[in-house]
Amino acid sequence: MVTKLLSASIEGLDSRRVEVEIDISGGLTAFTIVGLPDNAVKESRERVRTAISSSGFEFPLKRLTVNLAPADIKKEGSSYDLPIALGILAEDGLIPAPSADTLFAGELSLNGELRPISGGISIAMLAKSKEIRNVIVPKKNATECAIIEEVNVYGFDNLYDVIEHIRSDTGVRHKVNFEQYRDQLNDYALDFSDVKGQYLVKRALEIAIGGGHNILMIGPPGAGKSMLAKRVLSIMPRMELDEAIEVSRIHSVAGLTSGDLVSVRPFRDPHSSISKIGLIGGGTFPRPGEISLAHKGVLFLDEFPEFSKASVEALREPLENGDITISRARSTVNFPADFILVAAMNPCPCGYFNDPYHECTCSMNEIHRYRKKISGPIMDRIDMHIEVMPVAVEELKERPQGESSEIIRKRIETVRDIQRGRYKNEKFSENGNMNDKILEEYCRLGKESEKLLVDAMKLYRFSARSYKKILKISRTIADLEGAEEIMPQHLSEALNYRIVDRGI
Amino acid sequence: MNKRAEGKKYEKIARTYLQQRGWTIIEENYIFGHKEVDLIAVKAEELCFVEVKFRYSPAYGRGFEFVDSRKKNNVMTAAKGFLAKRKGYRNFNVTFGIVSITGEEIDFRRGYFKW
Numbered sequence: 001m002v003t004k005l006l007s008a009s010i011e012g013l014d015s016r017r018v019e020v021e022i023d024i025s026g027g028l029t030a031f032t033i034v035g036l037p038d039n040a041v042k043e044s045r046e047r048v049r050t051a052i053s054s055s056g057f058e059f060p061l062k063r064l065t066v067n068l069a070p071a072d073i074k075k076e077g078s079s080y081d082l083p084i085a086l087g088i089l090a091e092d093g094l095i096p097a098p099s100a101d102t103l104f105a106g107e108l109s110l111n112g113e114l115r116p117i118s119g120g121i122s123i124a125m126l127a128k129s130k131e132i133r134n135v136i137v138p139k140k141n142a143t144e145c146a147i148i149e150e151v152n153v154y155g156f157d158n159l160y161d162v163i164e165h166i167r168s169d170t171g172v173r174h175k176v177n178f179e180q181y182r183d184q185l186n187d188y189a190l191d192f193s194d195v196k197g198q199y200l201v202k203r204a205l206e207i208a209i210g211g212g213h214n215i216l217m218i219g220p221p222g223a224g225k226s227m228l229a230k231r232v233l234s235i236m237p238r239m240e241l242d243e244a245i246e247v248s249r250i251h252s253v254a255g256l257t258s259g260d261l262v263s264v265r266p267f268r269d270p271h272s273s274i275s276k277i278g279l280i281g282g283g284t285f286p287r288p289g290e291i292s293l294a295h296k297g298v299l300f301l302d303e304f305p306e307f308s309k310a311s312v313e314a315l316r317e318p319l320e321n322g323d324i325t326i327s328r329a330r331s332t333v334n335f336p337a338d339f340i341l342v343a344a345m346n347p348c349p350c351g352y353f354n355d356p357y358h359e360c361t362c363s364m365n366e367i368h369r370y371r372k373k374i375s376g377p378i379m380d381r382i383d384m385h386i387e388v389m390p391v392a393v394e395e396l397k398e399r400p401q402g403e404s405s406e407i408i409r410k411r412i413e414t415v416r417d418i419q420r421g422r423y424k425n426e427k428f429s430e431n432g433n434m435n436d437k438i439l440e441e442y443c444r445l446g447k448e449s450e451k452l453l454v455d456a457m458k459l460y461r462f463s464a465r466s467y468k469k470i471l472k473i474s475r476t477i478a479d480l481e482g483a484e485e486i487m488p489q490h491l492s493e494a495l496n497y498r499i500v501d502r503g504i
Numbered sequence: 505m506n507k508r509a510e511g512k513k514y515e516k517i518a519r520t521y522l523q524q525r526g527w528t529i530i531e532e533n534y535i536f537g538h539k540e541v542d543l544i545a546v547k548a549e550e551l552c553f554v555e556v557k558f559r560y561s562p563a564y565g566r567g568f569e570f571v572d573s574r575k576k577n578n579v580m581t582a583a584k585g586f587l588a589k590r591k592g593y594r595n596f597n598v599t600f601g602i603v604s605i606t607g608e609e610i611d612f613r614r615g616y617f618k619w
Contacts (some may be wrong), residue, residue: 026549026595028587061550062597211614317594 002115003091005083007128009075010119012286012326012333013253014125020080020104021067022087029061035068038076044108047078048085051108060092068183074330078287079117080452082106082136085159086166098166102134103127104139112159114138118255121248124148131368136162143181144248147241147261178241182263188234192405195231197391198224199402204386204497205342206408209235209298210415211476212430213469214319214341214381216304219388220355225344228388229300232342233267234405236297237413243296246336250288250295265295268339272306279311280318286326286333291318294339304345304412305373312378315341319381322433338433341382345374357390383432383469384497415479431476436468443471449488458493470494514558515542518603521610522554539578543588543603546588551596552614553583558605567604568613576600 003022005061008015014300031045052059066084068075083104089095098104105123107115120141125148127135134152137145142155154171156162165171192202201217205228208215217225239247250261270279270290281289291299301307318324322338348367352358379385420429434442446454457467473494474486483490519529522545531544543554557567557573579600587593601614 026597028583028598029600060597061599 001091001459003087003097004100005090005098006104006132007080007083007086007105008123009073010077011073011331013122013249013288014333015119015122016073017126017130018075018080019069020083020087021069022084022091023065023067024060024088024091025063025065027063029063030050031064031066032065033068035066035070035071036074038074040078041068041075041080044078044081044084047081047108047110047315048088050110051081051159052085052089052110053162054110055112055158057089057094060088061346062092064088067143074285077118078115079105079119079123080105081108082114082159082162086162089163095163095166099134101132102136103132104136104162106136106138106156108159114156114158114162116140116259119249119253120144120259121147121245121252124151125249125264127151130440136165136171138259142259143176144252144257144259144261146174146176147178147245147248152231165256178244178261178263179224181261182238182244183203188405190231190234190405192231192235192408193401195224195228195402197397197402198228198388201386201388202402202408204384205232206235206412207238207473207476207480207497208342208384209424210412210480211419211472212340212432213383213473213476214432215343215384216379216382217342217344217386217388218347219344219359220346220350220353220390223388223390224402225388226302229269229298229302229342229344230267231405232298232300233265235408236265236267236411237262237409237416238264240297245297248334250292251467254288254293257292266294267300268294269302271301272301272303274307274311275306276311276314279307280324280326281335282326282328284328284330286331286335288330288335289324291315291324291337291339292335295336297339299339299341301341301343304343305370309373312373313375324429336428340432343382343387347387354387355390359391380463380465383473385499386497411480415476418479418482431472431479434472434475439468439471443469443475443486445486445491446488449486449491450486451493452491460499461500466498470498473497511556511558514605515556517610518554518556518612519543519607521612523605525612527552531586534582534586536582539582539585541579541582543587545601546593546596549596550599551593552599552601553579553586554601554603554612554614555579556603556605560607562606562609566606566611568602568611572604 005020006018007018009018031235049059082397086098090097105117107117109115116138121144124135124145128148128150128378135145136154139155139157142153146153153174155174219225244263247278251257279290281292318337324337347353348362349370350361353360423429477490477493478486526544527547529545534541534544541553542556545552545554554617559567599614604611
């Protein structure tokens, strides 16, 4: 007789069904795992053996064979511990056979406790699509799994509790109320009112977040670029349920959540020493990079020119498409990467070019070389460019407190609602992601605006992409005002965000 | 007392110890080629190949820690030889055990030599 249990493997963001088969026979004692296990899976033998003894059962001194089917895909990670342990106990007749309508995943510790695994949501989604009714996971993963309502999710603290549940159905179905869960967590330590002055930059950031536009801040050191960027998180609109599922899934696969739901938009600020793989994603078993971890949130790249050329150039496609496809010899996976890029840089190597209070010591040549680190195509893909000027010391004391993040966030949520309503039949929901076909329809200009744009195009020699970006930004500015049509004042403000960098 | 006699003495202690715990000793100093197993014991459906190890004091470690991989391989080879000859034991669960005598202390552990 062979005992079979269902479990799952993770491939990219998706999960695949894996059958765990256990056979016990007489003969030379052995405990073998076959079916392309990696080291973490092979080591599961030691964990399983000790966990079974710690849970008060005798580990059978017999010939044990575990097969992970299908045998031709690589199995990695520690989530097979639980099904293997249960299978051995069931095959040895110590516990009743678990139902075939249940999916098991969990890592065991030596004392029999269940530790959280990565990719919980993907596993629950697999159960939903394959119509497997129950999912048994470690308690810490239960919340993320239970967000998939169609599946009965049970979370347990240790192996013994799972066995009790199999024997006499003692478990309680885990449920989660997303609205409640989200409201618990919206509390930010950093607020926009901490930043004095800088109204123009705050306005630009509001437009960027409101419409999902990428933004580059250029300014001397100490002007407040990083300070402003770090507060962007506090004005991000609340996440909807479907967005939270998508984001949590990525973070869960990357092993960052330890089983919690991500209910606040992500803010990722990798250091400039990050490798291309770290930023974009990749590896033998492809894992999401920073751009995917920033999905539906903000990717903040401080000291933008310090990032390696390869990393920055690799941003082109994700900036354009909102996702990234990673091809490796073994597999090709697609990770979503729909983020708002907030980048900050100094105008020149010494940092003080254009600064009213300091003298710049760079030669024109040095400045050119510095700016060349960010190529034209990347600059072109960043919708908004804005200059951040330092606030004078006297002013810092006198300036009144600015608006609080909460007020700004309310406005952003309103403007996002307008967009969601307008694009309810489209695949995107922000102005920044509008595709070209739709552009003409939603960004129609009046005669006056049309003339203004044509004149600006001639004067500044904008690219076709710039033209579209200007239209999208104007759309957001008009939406912020609640205007149906794009007026010349909206357009001219949008133009402002494209010409800052043309000074030299 | 020479070393061989001393070994015999402790093997006898081990044997009594196992018998008291319900094991039947079916072979003593089983030799296959140049490989030797100290004791072969049977209980229920289990066939256990036993190595006896003696230490005067635990100061430098207990008996278990002094069964090295060469010794394990020897016992494994002898065990396979035994199973090849005595076909009646084929369907038993085969385990490997160590009786560790450290001074006055005696202990028996069994499990797998190799996974």
